Amino acid sequence: MGDYVTNSQSEQNRWLTCFAPQPQATARLFCFPYAGGGARAFQTWAGALAPTLEVWGVQLPGRESRWREPPFTRIDAMSRGVAAALRPYSNKPFALYGHSMGAKLCFEVARQLRREGAPQPAHLSVSGCPAPQLPSKEPPSYTLPEAEFLDRLRKLNGTPREVLENPELMGLLSPVLRADFEAVDTYMFTPEPPLDLPIAAYGGLQDEEAACEQLEAWREHTSAGFVLRMLPGDHFFLHSNQHLFLHALTRDLLRTPGLYPRRAPAGEADTAVRGAQ
Secondary structure, X not given: OOOOXXXXXXXXXXXXXXXXXXXXXXXXXXXXXXXXXXXXHHHHHHHOOOOXXXXXXXXXXXXXXXXXXXXXXXXXHHHHHHHHHHXXXXXXXXXXXXXXXXXXXXXXXXXXXXXXXXXOOOEEEEEOOOOOOOOOOOOOOOOOOHHHHHHXXXXXXXXOHHHHOOHHHHHHHHHHHHHHHHHHHOOOOOOOOOEOOOEEEEEEOOOOOOOHHHHHHHHHHEOOOEEEEEEOOOOOHHHHOHHHHXXXXXXXXXXXXXXXXXXXXXXXXXXXXXXXX
């Protein structure tokens, strides 16, 4: 279903969006959306993080500027497309962040870049997602009847009620959501050596989708340091507690030697999040 990847420059540009270019930035952060989400989920981050960090959103087919394209249904196909798009932008140190589906996707992108011998990210941040080697506790969602599928979305608490109750909007959104859920439900983890880069995992204390012990298992995928941070909120704590989350994320990024030539002083890290309240 549309899982064909080209390597043209125009194709690469479609995969990535930078809402606020910052030529003076010394590093880049590429952000991978959750199921049904697009690059705009991270639009406000560009004005909230440290000015030394340029924020990019990953734009997957089937949404926003790519709404005419059929959505992908396999994470391995997505990861190849994003990896190819990232390579021209690896002339600066960069980090990857992903939430829920985006966490698995950015993890696979990091491994795809390693397989290709391409420049590696200096840091990997994941949130709201059990470690990829763990079997899912939920039955497949993408084949559920519409009423049950809507109940599943309500449980996740990431789709506004007015959208869920609008048949026309759901008629547009449901195919993309189902495709993304299919990508997650059909994901097959393949063991590889741990990544030689730090990993930070973040979770919501009330998130039933990704419990603390499931996030802790991400530790197995790094040989360069791991940190786990649990924050107030449910599965979408990154929105409901955005300021607190961005503060934690920025502190961890500023303390990554591969992103910055020096460790950020405590005062700099504490004041790195700007205007996100």
